[in-house]
Amino acid sequence: MIKNKNTNSNINGAKNVKNVKRIIHNIILVIFSILWLFPIYVMVIDGLKSASGVLITPILFPAKSSLGPFITVTTALERPILNSIIYTVPTAIISTYIGAMAAFYFYKKARMINTLLFTIIAIATFVPYEITLLPLTKFISSIGLLNTYPGIIIAMLIFYLPTGALLMSIFLAVLPKTTLESARIDGANDWTIFNKVVLPLAMPGFISTFIFILIESWNNFFVPLVLVTTPGMNSASLALMSYTGGYGTLYNESFASAFIASLIPLVIFVFLGRYFIRGFQAFGTGRKG
Amino acid sequence: MVNIKLNNVSKIFKKGKTEFKALSNINLEIPDNSFFGILGASGAGKTTTMRIIAGLEAPTMGEVLFDKTVVSKDDRTIIDPEERDIGMVFQNWALYPHMNNYENIAFPLKVKKWNQNEITKRVYELADILGIREVLAKRPGEISGGQQQRVAVARALAKNPKFLLLDEPFSNLDANARDDARALVKKVKNELGITTIIVSHDPADIFALAEKVAVISRGNLVQLGTPKDLYDYPSNERVAGTLGDINIVDFDLKEKNGYYDLIFENFIITGIKLNDYNDSKITLGIRPEDLIIEKSTEIDSNIETKYEGNTQKIGVFEADTVNYNQGSFSVVLNISGTKIKGISREPIFYGDKVNVYINKSKIKLFEYASKDAIKLNEEIERN
Ligand SMILES: Nc1ncnc2c1ncn2[C@@H]1O[C@H](COP(=O)(O)OP(=O)(O)O)[C@@H](O)[C@H]1O
Numbered sequence: 001m002i003k004n005k006n007t008n009s010n011i012n013g014a015k016n017v018k019n020v021k022r023i024i025h026n027i028i029l030v031i032f033s034i035l036w037l038f039p040i041y042v043m044v045i046d047g048l049k050s051a052s053g054v055l056i057t058p059i060l061f062p063a064k065s066s067l068g069p070f071i072t073v074t075t076a077l078e079r080p081i082l083n084s085i086i087y088t089v090p091t092a093i094i095s096t097y098i099g100a101m102a103a104f105y106f107y108k109k110a111r112m113i114n115t116l117l118f119t120i121i122a123i124a125t126f127v128p129y130e131i132t133l134l135p136l137t138k139f140i141s142s143i144g145l146l147n148t149y150p151g152i153i154i155a156m157l158i159f160y161l162p163t164g165a166l167l168m169s170i171f172l173a174v175l176p177k178t179t180l181e182s183a184r185i186d187g188a189n190d191w192t193i194f195n196k197v198v199l200p201l202a203m204p205g206f207i208s209t210f211i212f213i214l215i216e217s218w219n220n221f222f223v224p225l226v227l228v229t230t231p232g233m234n235s236a237s238l239a240l241m242s243y244t245g246g247y248g249t250l251y252n253e254s255f256a257s258a259f260i261a262s263l264i265p266l267v268i269f270v271f272l273g274r275y276f277i278r279g280f281q282a283f284g285t286g287r288k289g
Numbered sequence: 290m291v292n293i294k295l296n297n298v299s300k301i302f303k304k305g306k307t308e309f310k311a312l313s314n315i316n317l318e319i320p321d322n323s324f325f326g327i328l329g330a331s332g333a334g335k336t337t338t339m340r341i342i343a344g345l346e347a348p349t350m351g352e353v354l355f356d357k358t359v360v361s362k363d364d365r366t367i368i369d370p371e372e373r374d375i376g377m378v379f380q381n382w383a384l385y386p387h388m389n390n391y392e393n394i395a396f397p398l399k400v401k402k403w404n405q406n407e408i409t410k411r412v413y414e415l416a417d418i419l420g421i422r423e424v425l426a427k428r429p430g431e432i433s434g435g436q437q438q439r440v441a442v443a444r445a446l447a448k449n450p451k452f453l454l455l456d457e458p459f460s461n462l463d464a465n466a467r468d469d470a471r472a473l474v475k476k477v478k479n480e481l482g483i484t485t486i487i488v489s490h491d492p493a494d495i496f497a498l499a500e501k502v503a504v505i506s507r508g509n510l511v512q513l514g515t516p517k518d519l520y521d522y523p524s525n526e527r528v529a530g531t532l533g534d535i536n537i538v539d540f541d542l543k544e545k546n547g548y549y550d551l552i553f554e555n556f557i558i559t560g561i562k563l564n565d566y567n568d569s570k571i572t573l574g575i576r577p578e579d580l581i582i583e584k585s586t587e588i589d590s591n592i593e594t595k596y597e598g599n600t601q602k603i604g605v606f607e608a609d610t611v612n613y614n615q616g617s618f619s620v621v622l623n624i625s626g627t628k629i630k631g632i633s634r635e636p637i638f639y640g641d642k643v644n645v646y647i648n649k650s651k652i653k654l655f656e657y658a659s660k661d662a663i664k665l666n667e668e669i670e671r672n
Pocket residue numbers: 302303304309311329330331332333334335336337338
């Protein structure tokens with residue numbers, strides 16, 4: 001009887017510890033969620049205010065609202081957002097796919113070459129944009145693609161292909177080696193192995209890399225800034241700038257446009273976010289891709 | 290079908306500045322249609338040998354031939370694994386986790402661009418032979434280890450390869466599944482008549498399957514022969530241990546008119562004939578089944594006729610630990626700290642007095658210094 005009680009209280013004790021842990025866990029999650037949602041909250045409530053209202057009411061509290069600013073900026077941002085989609089989606093797909101191919105090549109090749117190329121790529125990933133200003137502009141205009149979709153995509157690829165290769169190398173490193181060897185024994189060539197075995201196994205990593213590059217290139221301000229010469233080719237990131245600076249900033253429209261422009265990456269992250277996280281979890285837990 | 294030949298194959302792995310010689314001068318010929326075993330302890334170089342045959346590694350020195358064709362030589366792979374037309378079952382099976390079992394087996398055929406009907410026919414044919422038809426729609430992660438192993442065998446066989454490589458194919462199975470799997474592999478091999486190489490650290494695999502076996506130890510090929518030959522006539526102490534349980538004990542030698550007595554405490558074997566042996570000690574190997582143990586009944590005449598062959602009574606000892614396995618009792622004698630294991634057909638208990646007999650024709654003698662086998666011309670002579 002006494003013994004029973006004892007084990008019971010032990011179990012209760014363990015449960016309590018578990019509960020406390022869970023509560024702390026949740027509190028931390030809530031704090032982080034608030035911190036992360038905070039900018040969105042500010043963008044939305046201040047975007048709903050009137051041009052004068054946004055100046056006289058406290059920034060953190062809602063005031064008299066109308067959809068006016070949102071409607072205005074949405075119309076104005078339609079084209080830039082479409083442009084941004086055209087710039088970034090191909091960039092992200094191509095960078096990730098070709099990056100994955102490069103990563104597969106490194107995976108297969110001898111260690112020494114691998115390390116060397118890998119280092120070069122890692123350096124390329126961290127080259128500051130500004131350094132490339134002149135050569136990039138010269139190069140793109142010399143091939144006659146200044147202020148064109150292909151020109152901007154090519155310029156973006158120059159920056160994001162190394163990122164794709166680098167990230168995909170990290171994801172490929174955890175693939176089971178013998179599974180790929182077994183495909184060779186089964187008679188598959190590199191192309192088949194890449195498409196039928198490597199890509200499906202590395203899909204979570206592929207999606208993570210895709211999302212990462214998509215968001216990075218969506219926010220990229222530098223490439224369109226130097227390569228776009230007419231307003232019709234503006235990217236969302238460029239168009240956003242027109243709401244700040246210049247003569248007299250309309251703060252409500254700034255907030256609204258910032259919100260609209262971040263909507264696309266946000267939606268993608270909401271839908272594909274779990275793959276993003278799963279891709280990175282593959283390392284922590286040792287799970288294969 | 291193909292005849293595989295390794296000529297002077299060595300493999301050196303380089304890790305930074307350190308070199309590791311995983312294989313040294315291996316010479317092997319695996320005849321067409323045979324079931325060939327490679328036996329060795331973990332880390333001996335078995336997988337490396339197999340990967341070199343498959344083309345996944347190139348030999349650092351030496352060459353590999355399929356019939357008359359050199360497929361790799363001196364650090365160069367001349368024919369890539371995908372061109373070698375072989376089937377291989379990896380130690381961890383290496384199935385494609387994202388495909389179902391049907392697609393796994395069909396993969397080599399799709400690569401070869403077989404048409405859909407032929408593929409289906411072939412997959413079902415193999416699935417029937419291997420008894421995995423019900424699991425074809427599932428993925429490898431959803432079936433048992435034994436079934437995964439069969440899927441791996443089916444995938445390896447699908448394209449009718451020139452030969453089949455099995456790398457420890459049973460080591461991830463539990464004991465019961467292992468017996469079934471061995472029987473199945475033997476059946477498949479006989480039905481399809483394909484040259485097969487099995488690599489294992491477990492002599493049970495070799496005895497169940499291989500017609501011929503090469504023993505590898507620390508990257509060296511130490512002996513080649515039929516499993517029975519190697520079991521009975523190991524070329525050194527290490528091979529003896531690799532092929533199965535064996536007592537290894539160092540004995541003192543005492544000459545008595547041309548014959549020797551082997552003495553270890555009160556464990557004395559008499560009347561051994563040795564030619565040109567110049568050491569005062571000798572290493573003896575005796576397998577437990579050749580050390581016969583029975584309950585001591587005081588009166589024990591007619592020793593000579595009691596057991597077949599060349600049996601000698603060693604004396605009466607006390608049983609230390611006793612283990613029962615599969616119909617026999619293995620009895621351990623503790624002779625001043627040295628454990629010697631024998632076999633009894635009747636139950637024996639701790640502390641029982643037992644008679645110990647040795648089958649002298651099964652004694653294996655090794656040079657004390659080198660541990661190499663001492664050739665005994667024919668049987669060990671009786672006193
Ligand atoms: N790629 C490699 N790089 C370095 N050392 C290796 C490599 N592959 C195997 N080895 C070493 O070679 C030896 C033999 O390995 P292996 O052939 O896998 O042994 P077995 O299959 O007999 O257990 C081991 O000591 C192992 O550590």
